[in-house]
Amino acid sequence: MSFNAAAPDRVLIRLLDHPDAAPYLLARRDLSPAVVDAAVDHPDRRLRGRLTEVPASLRLSAAQWSRLVLGETGGARRQLFLEVAALSGQGLTREAYETLAVDPFGPVREELARMPALPLPLRLALLADPLPGVRAAACLRCRRESPPRRESPAGPGPRPTALRGPGPLAASDPGRQPLPGARLGRRTRRRSRR
Structure with missing residues (x-):
């Protein structure tokens, strides 16, 4: 009966109370808004939980989702x-x-x-x-x-040196260690492999 497309809404709403028919009824894609409203307001929490499964959840409007969420006590x-x-x-x-x-x-x-x-x-x-x-x-x-960041007035090119900040090794501080993850030049890597 829950798959009968000719069944009137009042019969489908009564089928919501039947534990064997309700899951199949909620799986239908052609339910009227009156039947979905009755399921949202149904006292059985397992039935309301089934409304959150696909395809039933795709039929719910913002007002129905609101009633479903706010109706939960837990x-x-x-x-x-x-x-x-x-x-x-x-x-x-x-x-x-x-x-x-x-x-x-x-x-x-x-x-x-x-x-x-x-x-x-x-x-x-x-x-x-x-x-x-x-x-x-x-x-x-x-x-x-x-909002996305705007381009600088100078165009999309590299930022001026003053805005870039210090590189991995700052020239002003010769004793400073490279930042973790900083890439060293090719020559340095080759020398370190030897």
Whole structure:
């Protein structure tokens, strides 16, 4: 019955309560939004967890993802659902972002900071979070979204010597050792092999 394309929505919604039919029902790609809404609001956490699997997760809208994430009482499940929402390419509603930005479970805020669609004011607020992992995730995401560097007025060529800084061996300090990983000239390497 769960694969019957002619079955009305009210029958499909009732099938969500049947543990043997629900997994097959959620695997369908032609479910109506009413059936998906009923699955998002379903009391069985295993059924809601199945919504985060492909192909069901690809059908969820931002409002449905928001209700799914905020409906979970456990912080670990909220974190997992946030991760899957980000991977599916779907964002959340503004209200959900604001609620999750002050979530008491730190890893939820950390996962939220990694979401690409997080509004900038909330991302900046997460930069001041007391947990270092949240701050690092928000900082990393800000760095990825920063605008590209502009060319210098002199053009794309090499930077002036004053801006480049000292090379591996600074001429002004003859006793200075080369930096770790600095490449030495060919002649030096050949001499060191002998």
